[in-house]
Amino acid sequence: MPPSTVSAPAAPPETSPPPRMSWRQAWRVYLEPASLRMLALGFSAGLPLLLVLGTLSFRLREAGLDRSTIGYLSWVGLAYAFKWCWAPLVDRLPLPLLSRWLGRRRSWLLLSQLAIAAGLVGMALSDPRQALGPIVWCALMVAFASATQDIALDAYRIESADAQHQGALAATYQTGYRLAMIWAGAGVLWLAARAELGAVSGYQQAAWQWAYLVMAASMAVGVLTVLLSTEPAHRVLPPSRNLAEWLRGALVEPFADFLRRYGKQAVLVLALIGMYRISDVVMGIMANPFYVDMGYTKDEVAAVTKVYGVIMTLVGAFLGGALAMRWGVMRVLMLGAVLSACSNLLFAWLGGHGHDVTALVLVISADNLSAGVASAGFIAYLSSLTNVSYSATQYALFSSMMLLAPKWLAGFSGAFVDAHGYTSFFIGTALLGLPVLLLVWLASRVSARA
Secondary structure, X not given: OOEOOOOOOOOOOOOOOOOOOOHHHHHHHHHOHHHHXXXXXHHHHHHHHHHHOHHHHHHXXXXXXXXXXXXXXXXXXXXXXXXXXXXXXXXXXXXXXXXXXXXXXXXXXXXXXXXXXXXHHHHHHOOOOOXXXXXXXXXXXXXXXXXXXXXXXXXXXXXXXXHHHHHHHHHHHHHHHHHHHHXXXXXXXXXXXXXXXXXXXXXXXXXXXXXXXXXXXXXXXXXXXXXXXXXXXXXXXXXXXXXHXXXXXXXXXXXXXXXXXXXXXXXXXXXXXXXXXXXXXXXXXXXXXXXXXXXXXXXXXXXXXXXXXXXXXXXXXXXXXXXXXXXXXXXXXXXXXXXXXXXXXXXXXXXOOOOOHHHHHHHHHHHHHHHHHHHHHHHHHHHHHOOHHHHXXXXXXXXXXXXXXXXXXXXXXXXXXXXXXXXXXXXXXXXXXXXXXXXXXXXXXXXXXX
C-alpha cells in the first residue's frame, strides 16, 4: 500500500518581520542552485496558462467569436481551481515505473508536461471557425495537465528550501513563469504574424497552427529540467495497514491538519486566499479582447503587453521577493493589494484614449509591476501556511481557493462588457479589490497553533 501520512507542525505565517538580511545576502540567494532550477521549472509552469486563456482569447476574438462566448470559455481555467480534488493522489500516489526511476515529484512533473505538449498539438490542429468542440476539449486537457504540473511543482518547490528562502524561490519561479508568458504571449503572436499570408486578411488558421506547434515543442524546457534535476528529500513514512487508512492520510489529514492549526481563524485565512487576486483575474480575461477592439495589432500587443509588460512583472517579482525577506510577507501582501486595485483604474483611463501605444506602455508598466510584487508576496504567504507533510495537497487547496471565485466571476466578464462597456468593467474590477485590504490586515494578526 502507499505510505500513510504523519502530521508535523508547519511554520506559521509571519506576524512580525524576520531577522534582517543585508541587501547583498538577499540578492545573492537568487544564484543558488535551487533558485536556478526553479527558474526553468517556472518556465514550464507558465507556458500553458496563456495558451488556454489570454492568447486563446485573442485568437478566438480574431476568429470572430463574440465577447460573451469568450468570457464563458474562460471557465476552462476552473481546472486550476479544482486541482485540490486530485492533489492528494499527486501528493501520495507513486506512478508505475516512473516513480521508481525519477521519484514521486519528478514523475508527476514529467507525465503532466508530456500531456500538456499533446494537448497543445491538438489545439494547433483545431480550427475554431469550423467547430469549437475540439479546441475546447484540447484546452481542457492542457488546463488539467497544467494544474497537475502545478501541484507537483509547488510541492517540489516547498520541499527544496526552508521557509526563509521561499520568497526567493517564489521570485525565481515567477521569473521563469513570466519568461514563459513572454514566449506564450508575445512569441505566439509574433510567430502567427510572421506566418500569415499577406494577400489574405483576417483570421488565418495555418498561422495559428504553426505558432501553437512551436509552443508544444517549447515544453521540452521543462522535460529536460525534470530529467536533469534531483528529487528533493522526503520523509520515509510507515506503510498503511489498509486502504481506508491510506485514504484517510491522503485525503482527510491534509485538510484536517490545516483546520487544527488555525481553528476558527482558518475561515479568515481562506477568505484572504480566495479574494486576494480577484481584481487581476477578473480583469485579465477581457484584456486581450480589449486590445483587439481598441485596434492594437499583434505586433503592438506582443511588444508592449507580452514582452515589456512581463519584464516589468519580473522587476516587481524580484522586488517583492527581496522585500518579503526584509519586511515580512504580510507587509508585501498589503502593498501588492493596494497597487493591484489602483492599476485597474488605469485601464479605464486607457479606454478613453483610443489607439494610443504610449498610453498603453504607461498602463502596462504600472499594472505589471504591481502584479509582480503581489505575486511574489502571495506565493511566499501560501508557502508559509503549508505543512511539509502535506505540501502538495495543502498548497493545491490554497492555490485553488485563490482561483475559484475569481475564475467563476470572470466567466461573466464578456457579458458585462457587452452590457456596460469597458470603462465600467475596469472600474468595477478595481472596486473588487477593496475588501482585500481589510482581509490582509486581519490575517496579519492570525497565528497557527503549535
